[in-house]
Amino acid sequence: MSNLLSPADRRDPSHPAAGAPTFAVISGAEVQQALTGREKQLVELIDATYRLHGAGESVNPPSYFLRFPDRPTSRIIALPASLGGQTRVDGLKWISSFPANVDSGLPRASAVLILNDHDTGYPFACLESSVISATRTAASAALAADRLSRTRTRPTRVGFFGTGLIARYIHTYLAGTGWTFDEIGVYDVSADSTEGFRGYLHQAGTTGRVSVHGSPEALIRSSDLVVFATVAGEPHVTDPAWFDHNPLVLHVSLRDLAPEILLGSANVVDDVEHCLKANTSPHLAEQLTRGRDFLDGTLDDVLTGRLTPPADRTVIFSPFGLGVLDLAVGKFVYDEVARAGQLHLIDDFFHDLHRYG
Ligand SMILES: NC(=O)c1ccc[n+]([C@@H]2O[C@H](COP(=O)([O-])OP(=O)(O)OC[C@H]3O[C@@H](n4cnc5c(N)ncnc54)[C@H](O)[C@@H]3O)[C@@H](O)[C@H]2O)c1
Secondary structure, eight states: OOSSOOHHHHHOTTSTTOOSOOOEEEOHHHHHHHHTTOHHHHHHHHHHHHHHHHTTOEEOOOOEEEEOTTSTTOEEEEEEEEEOTTTOEEEEEEEEEOGGGGGGTOOSEEEEEEEEETTTOOEEEEEEOHHHHHHHHHHHHHHHHHHHSTTSOOOOEEEEESOSHHHHHHHHHHHHTTOOOSEEEEEOSOHHHHHHHHHHHHHTTOOSEEEEOSSHHHHHHTOSEEEEOOOOSSOOBOOGGGGTTOOEEEETTSSSBOHHHHHTSEEEESOHHHHSSTTOHHHHHHHHHTSSTTEEEEHHHHHTTSOOOOSSSOEEEEOOOOHHHHHHHHHHHHHHHHHTTOOOBOTTOSOOOSTTO
């Protein structure tokens, strides 16, 4: 537990700063400042959070998908969660995905994260959360890339299949945790996205050759680490032969691969119940086989040594994305901003706190 003045301390009448519960708003700029350059620390935080979740020290109910008949490609997802261990925080991520935003220059996803006090349930902070969400997704991908390749040849040729914001964050997290590549392959259906990503790689001072591939097959066959970060709603990669070289696949966008490809591979997920939902490729594989035998285990099984990823098969990591990861990163940001004395508290946010007036 940090030595910061917690929301509970501020309420404690014996505490010099006691008073009503506080409520802080933390902007995207403040979030980014708290997280930038801390890739290794954040991957360790995500590692610890997966272990807490694996040990049952969390509550992470199913995500709720709000969909719209008049806007079928869009959705808003609610991810409630509770994290135990030292952190002890509850909360909710509320994240929109509007893929058409990209056409007008706005990012696809936007989000807020609410943090609730463990003892009173009072919400004590609202954080801009598209950066937190992208960060925890990228930190999880970098953790998986490392831990799933420890018993295999470490990849030297990475391929980004879909080159939007999440691909950029994943590259930043791979580079920030020590990965270097001889070759970075890219493939996207949008030439603008490909160019934007190439520009980012150049700006980031990437070493290694950058190759733009003209087909999905060329990208996959020339990569030993394949990162899927598209917005595809249903499988579009269907030929198992493209994976004959047994790559490590980070299937972050969850719906790109035909179930047959999963059935010919070793499969690792973040959480079984979460991942086998919402027409993800693992969900389709479960429907096809009427069972879960195709699953090898969770990332926590790998972290804690219960599962050793095979060296001679394709390994696919499909992370559904857990609300507890957002809570862990959100609380980290809150603590950093508080430590710097820069919390913007909203005066009188909680009002009429005396039961009988
Ligand atoms: N699993 C998780 O925890 C998690 C977390 C965050 C985001 N995501 C997923 O990551 C994905 C990417 O998000 P983003 O913010 O980078 O989106 P984005 O819109 O910025 O980028 C997506 C890119 O994919 C490309 N694309 C779409 N269909 C394609 C196809 N069939 N083949 C090749 N390229 C294609 C688009 O042209 C675009 O450049 C989304 O599906 C999102 O849901 C997963």
